[in-house]
Amino acid sequence: MKASILPIRRITEHPLAPAPRDRWPHTLPPVRQLLEQGLDLGPATVFVGENGSGKSTLVEAIAQCYGLSPEGGSTGAQHSTRVTESGLERHLQLARNVGASRRGYFLRAETMHGFYTYLEENPSTRRSDPEFHTMSHGESFLELIVDRFREGGLWVLDEPESALSFSGSLALVGILRDLVAEGDSQVLLSTHSPLLASLPGADIYEVGPWGLRASDWEGLDLVANWRSFMNMPGRYLRHL
Secondary structure, rough: OOOOOOOOOEEEEOOOOOOOOOOOOOOHHHHHHHHHHHHHOOOOEEEEOOOOOOOHHHHHHHHHHHHHOOEEEEOOOOOOOOOOOOOHHHHHHEEOOOOOOOEEEEEEEEHHHHHHHHHHHHOOOOOOOOOOOOOOHHHHHHHHHHHHHOOOOOEEEHHHHOOHHHHHHHHHHHHHHHHHHHHOEEEHHHEEOHHHHHOOEEEEEEEEEOEEEEEHHHHHHHHHHHHHHHHHHHHHHOOO
């Protein structure tokens, strides 16, 4: 069998730093399940779920445990405005594949404005960055992904759909699909978007009070709810 060259093989609770189960975020069912059962990561993993379900908490902690800045950037980024992270990363352990890339990047739409300023104030010595603040939110988001998500590595995105139009979301799916197809890149994504959740070949998990539930795209509540709304919006809007 050919050895995997994906950055992360498995996520478990750190044996030397067990998490207190009576404190947030360890009380969240998906967090507790990850700590107690661990989670294998394939080439692409998608978390979907309601606000407050814990999907962003998981994505953020995995990114931090890998060494990525929680407010966005690579393993070398030092951007920080206000520390609001859960601390879950201190209780996680990553099983890495031998010989895999240690490169990576974390992008979350809610911190992009400040992150662009950080990039302007700390220009790369190897490249000339685009003028992100002069672009629309979606344009700058995609431009940064095209510019940074290259070669092998771990590419983490937290709810990127808030920055993207329908066509922009399609473009992002195409970029991520091509990265995964190269064989040495790994994608971790949290989303409310049925379009982004359709990333080809991704392992999809519904995040909720049950914990982490593996699902196919057609079986997602997210897909069923949007399909029902698009077919008959008035049925929902009259209850507002």
